[in-house]
Amino acid sequence: MPAADRAAADRLLARAAVGSGVHLSLSVYETARLVRLAPWVWGHHARIDYLMALQRRDGTWGGPDLYALVPTLSATEALLHLACARDRSPIRAERRTDAADLLAAAADRGLGASRRLLGRASRPRPRTLGADLLVPYLVNEINKTLRPCAATDTLESLPRRLGRHAVLPSPHQGRERGAAKGAVPSSSSTQGLPFLAGHFWEDSGGPARETAAASPVDGMIGSSPAATAAWLARGPADERDGRCVGALDGVARVHGGPVPSLWPVTGYEQVKLVATLVRAGLGAAVPPSLRERLRWQATGGTDEAPREVTGDCGVVSTALYALAELGELGGxxxxxxxxxxxxxxxFQRWPGDPVCSPVANAHVLEAFGAHAAARPGHRPRHAPVISKITRWLCGRQQLSGRWEDPGHASPYYATSHISVALSRFGCRGASSAVARAAWWVRATQRPDGSWGVWRGTAEETAYALQTLLAAPHQISQDLLARGAAALQRLAAAGTGHPPLWHGKDLYAPAAVIDAAILAVTCRLRRYFPLTSRAYSLSPIHVEHSGSDCTEPLVGP
Structure with missing residues (x-):
């Protein structure tokens, strides 16, 4: 194995072993909730500056298309509250009236954008986590602030600007989604998932307020800064839980004021990163501390809530797969x-989960398949499960050849993970499904050699190449060469990774993505003389810019 590969793997593993979780992209949604609910947390000015700087010319924040809805509503509600407040000193401006004008202008653009996004009645809701809960909650909060704001006479310019909007329309509830074969349902439901309810504690009518499930873990409610801020805001200032206050202060200081969408996600990052490197044959350098973390994720949980909101069946099965490949199964x-x-x-992500995850089932297939390979005596016991998951995954494949998953905006992510699992551990019918996936990937390559739903990205290009390499038939060398060149160019650009993963809004776990890029680069090295420029650790991609949002080549 080339020294560059080993060195890159060592750097990624060393970063994962620290367990800081700092390499997550920042969240407009969560940052705006802290502006609104916890102005006393360190970095309040920086969070306002962050929101003001990231608003696009059309008034939106966040990802492309309807992925902008939740972050735009959140940022608009926070700035609207500041604009209508009598004390506008938090924003940096030369005079108090300047602060009011800046806030009112930003809130005005946000209200117009929110109305346009909510007016798309024929379009489905965004697939981000909890959108069906958060959209009505945020609209209600905006309208509660907007009604008295429009009637105030504190500043004459403010009511004229904001009064035009009256109130936002109530979002439609329970909209039916398409029932086409392989369609992915919304990932927002928390029905049957009481331990997930704490992640949405800021929703004043949400399920967490009706249960005792929400309690601090490492100072955070549901691994969410916004939920933690709302949980603290429920009582007097002198009764705030010191652990939660310290946790919010700590995450804000780590990122300079703005905050990510999940915190902490240490176990999730570690499991995904190690398993990705193990698949590429880079697991020999996994240190004992990370192996112990894998064992805890695989067997240390209980039938109740996992330690982290992301610690679902997919995480457990991924840890089990990595342990099997590392020879750490035990007796x-x-x-x-x-x-x-x-x-x-x-297999469900959690017991009672109404949302199906093909990627989680692909990880389960890998876990049972790797265990059966390591323990031949257990093969008869696991064969029915392997056959069942193979049939289910093949049945979830869309006619185009791709798969989709509620955890990610890009079908290249799901298609890659499922193709790799089926190609190695699948039963009858798996090879033809992987071949169809490879043909879909081939047909959607961009002119510059990359892949991506909105534009070519290093992450999605890596997933596409993994799918091609998993195909049972020989793939054109020219196709791989163009893809490999595009991957190296994008990874070496140093621009970070655009958020494509589903939290409450889109986010990007940079370390996990870097591991995926490294894994496919190691395999491509067998065909092409790639340099090591692509191995620098990626910076955090802060947010989508307006120029990033182009028409999708394939719909998410």
Whole structure:
């Protein structure tokens, strides 16, 4: 193995072993909730500056298309509240009236953008986590602020500007989504998931307020800064939980004021990163501390809530797969822990979860398949599960050949993970499904050799190349060469990774993405003389800019 590969893997593993979780992209949604609910947390001025700087010319924040809805509503509500408040000193301006004008102008543009986004009645809601809960909550908060704001006479210019909007229209509830084969349902439901409810504690009518599930873990409610801020805002200032105050202050200081969408996500990052490197044959350097973390994720949980909101069946099965490949299974059959997620047809992310995740099932397939390979005596016991998951995954493939997953905006992510799992561990019918996926990837390559739903990205190009390399038939060398060149060019550009992962808004776990790029580059090195320029650790991609949002080549 080239020294550059080993060195890159060592750097990624060393970063994961620290467990800081600092390499997550920042969140407009969560940052705006702290502006609104916790102005006493360190970095309040910086958070306002962050929101003001990232508003696009059309008044929106966040990702492309309807992915802008939740962050735009959140930022608009926070700035509108400041604009209508009598004390506008938090924003940096030469005079108080300047602050009011800046806030009112930003809120005005945000209200117009929110109305346009909400007016798309024929379009489905964004697929980000909790959108069906957060959109009505934010609209209600905006309208509660807007009504008295329009009637105030504190500043004459302010009511004239904001009074035009009256109130925002109530969002439609329960809109039916398409029932086409392979369609991905909304990832926002928390029905049957009481331990997930704490992640949405800021929703004043949400399920967390009706249960005792929300309680601090490492000073955070539901691994969410926004939920933690709302939980602290429920009582007097002198009764705030010191652990939560310290946790919010700490995450704000790490990022200079703005905050990411999830905190902490240490276990999730570590498991995904290690498993990705193990698939590429780079697992030999995994240190004992990370191996112990894998064992904890695989067997240290209980039938109740995992330690982190992202610690679902996919995380547990990924840890089990990595342990099997590393020869760390021990003397018993640890994959049996996955049985609590099993249904008659597939595996759920959590017991009772109404949303199906093809990627989580691909990880389950890898876990059972790797365990059966390591323990031949257990193959008869695991063969029915492997066959069942293979049939379910093949049945979820869309006619185009791709797969989609509720955890990611790009179909290249799901298509890559499922193709890799099926190509190695799938039963009858798996090879033809992987071949169809490879043909879809081939057909959607961009003219510059890259892949991406909105524009070519290093992350999606890596996923596309992994799919091609998993195909059972020989792939054109020219196709791989163009893709490899595009991957190296994009990865070496040093611009970070655009957010494509589904939290409450889109986010990007840079370390996990860097591992995926490194893994496919190691495999491509067998075909092409690639340099090591692509191995620098990626910076955090702060937010989509207006120029990033182009018409999608393939719909997410």
């Amino acid at each position: 018993r059959c640890p994959v049996e822990v996955l049985r609590r997620f099993e249904t008659a047809t597939h």
